[in-house]
Amino acid sequence: MMMSSSRELEETEYHSKDFNWEELSNDIENDPKFSYHLLPFHRSSQSQSQFQSSSSLDFQSWNHFHARHSTGKFFKERRYLFKEFPELASCVKYTKLLEIGCGNGSTVLPILRYKENILVYACDCSTEALERTTEVIYASNVVSPKTRFRPFCWDFSTSRIPQWLICDSCHQTSPQKQNLLLLGPSELDDNGISLPDITSSKESECCIGGMDFVTLIFTLSAVPVDRMSAAVVECFSVLKPGGLLFFRDYGLYDMTMLRFEADQRVGFREYKRSDDTRSYFFSLDTARDLFLGTGFIQVELEYCCVKSVNRRKEKTMRRVWVHGKFQKPM
Template identity: 60%
Template sequence: MNGGIGLEEEKEAEYYSKDFEWEELRSHVENDPSFSHHLLPFQPQPQPQLLQSDSHAWKRFHIRHSSGKFFKERRYLLKEFPELVSCKENSKVLEVGCGNGSTILPILRGNENIIVYACDCSSEILERAKEIVNDSNVVALRNRFHPFYCDLSVTRFPSWLACNQCRDLNLQTQQSCLSDVRINNNNKANSDDAYSLEGSGCCKGGVDFITLIFTLSAIPLQEMPVSIKECFSILKPGGLLLFRDYGLYDMTMLRFEKSQRVGFREYNRSDGTRSYFFSLDIVRDLFVGAGFTEVELDYCCINSVNRRKGKSMQRVWVHGKFQKPI
C-alpha cells in the first residue's frame, strides 16, 4: 500500500494541457497596447537591493507560507512524467528546490521502490517537508526520503551525491570510488552522513532523475547555465531531467507592472522573490547548451478557474524532458 492517493484514483482524472493555443495567446498579447511594457527591450539599471538576496527572499517566503494551507500536492506530475512510475527498482530522484514537499509526496506514493533526495535553500522549509512526509504515517515513505540543504544558485551539489571522480568519469562504469572515510549509519534522518555513504563507496554515484519544478525561474537568468550544468554533472548517463516552469505570456507575467521588471521577461515580486518566464527557444538553448538531448518540449496551456471570483485565467507553463546522452 502506498497510502494517500493511489494510482487507480489518479487514473480516473483526465489531465489536459491544451485548453487553448499558445500562438493565439501570443498574438493577443503582442497586439494589445496595455501589455507593451512586457515586450520592450530591457535597459538594465543598478538595483542591488533587488539582485543580491534572492535566496534570502525565498527563505522569507517559505517561512511566511509554511502552514499546511499553502501545501497542495502536484499529483498531475505522475501523468506528465510517467517515467517516475515505470522506472527500475531503487531508482534515485533528485528534487531541486523541493519547497514544502508538494512534488515529493506524489512521487513517493506513485512508486514504492523509488528513492527521493530533495534539496532547498531554506532549512525551515526542509523541516516542513519532513513534517509533511512524516505526517503521512507511512514508514516506507519516510525511509525513502532524504532532504538536504543546498542553494543551487550559489553552490554545487554535495560530494556525497556524486564525487568529482564520478563526475569526471561521467558515471559510465558505475563503479564505486574508494574512500578511507567510514561512517556508522545509525539512521540520523537529519544528517547527510546518515545516507551519504554505503559500504566502501564514497558517494551515491549520481541520480537517475532530476526534477526541476518551478525552480529554475527563481534563479537569475545569467546564472541558469551554471546551475543546469551542475544538474547535468550528477545525472547518470541516460538519466532524465524533468522540467516544468512558467511559460511566456502566462497570466502572472502579464500582471507585473513595468517597475517590477529586472530583466527581459524577468520580474521581482513585491516580496523580493524572482520569476523568469520561459519561451521554448530559451529552454532549448539552456539545456542543449549544457549537453542534454531534447526529448519533449512544449507549452502547457491551461484555463484555470477561480471559483471564488468566477474568473477564468490563462496559465502557461513549459513542459520539458531532457536526457543525458549515454
C-alpha cells in the same frame, strides 16, 4: 473509488490543451496595456551592482516565504507527475531521484507515496522549506520515510554538487555505479539536515554515484537569469549517463506574468515580487537553449496551456507552463 475518480478527473482537467499558445501570444502582443512586458530591459550599472549583491539574500527571501505559508495550503500536491513523466511509474527498485527546490514537498510527496521502490533526495536553498517538507512527509502515509527520503540544503545556482552525491573523480570518469540501497543511519550536515550514510558499503565510500532522475519543477524560474546556466550545469553533472531531467515551469504570457506591474521588472521576462522572490517566464526557445547548451538531449518540449476558472469571480484565466524532458547522453 470516489477518491480515485476525483484524482483522474483532476489530472485530465490539469493537462488538457485548452487553448492555442500562438493565439494567446497574438492577443498579448497586440494589446497596448501589455506592451511594457515586451520592451527590452536595460539594467543600469547601479541596479546591476544591487542585483548582484542581492544574490546572497535569495535564501532569506525564500525562508520568509515558506514561513508565511507554513500551513502547506499554498501549494497543491502534484498528482499529475506520473502522467506527464511516466518513466517515474516504471522505475526499478532503488532508483535514485533528486528533487531540486523541494519547497513544501508538493512534488516529493506523491512520488514517495505512489512508488515504494524509489529513493528521493530533496534539496532547497531554504532551510525553512526543508523543515516544512520533512514535516509533511513524516505526517503522511508514506512507507519508510526515514530510509527513502533524504533532505539536504543546497543552492544549485551558486555552489557545486555536494561530493557525496557524485564526487569529482566519479563525475570525470562517468562510471555506471550500481544502485545501492543506503539504509544505514544518517548524519547531519552543517544546517542540521539529514544526509545519507555514504559509508554503508565499500563501493559507496566516495559518493552514491549520481542520480537516475532529476525533477526541476517550478524552481529554475526563481533563479536570477545570470545564474541559470550554471544551475543547469549542476543538474547535468549530478545525473548518471542516460539519466532524465523532468522540467516544468512558468511559460511566456502566463496569467501570472501579465499581473506584474512595469516597476516589478528586473530583467527581460524577469520580475521581482514584493517579498523579493523572483519569477522568470520561459519561452520554448529559452528553455531549449539552456538545456541543449549544457549538453542535454531534448526528449520533449512544449507549452501546456490550461484555462483556470474562478467560479466565485466568474473569471477565466489562461495559464501557461513549459513542459520538458531532457536526457544526459550515454
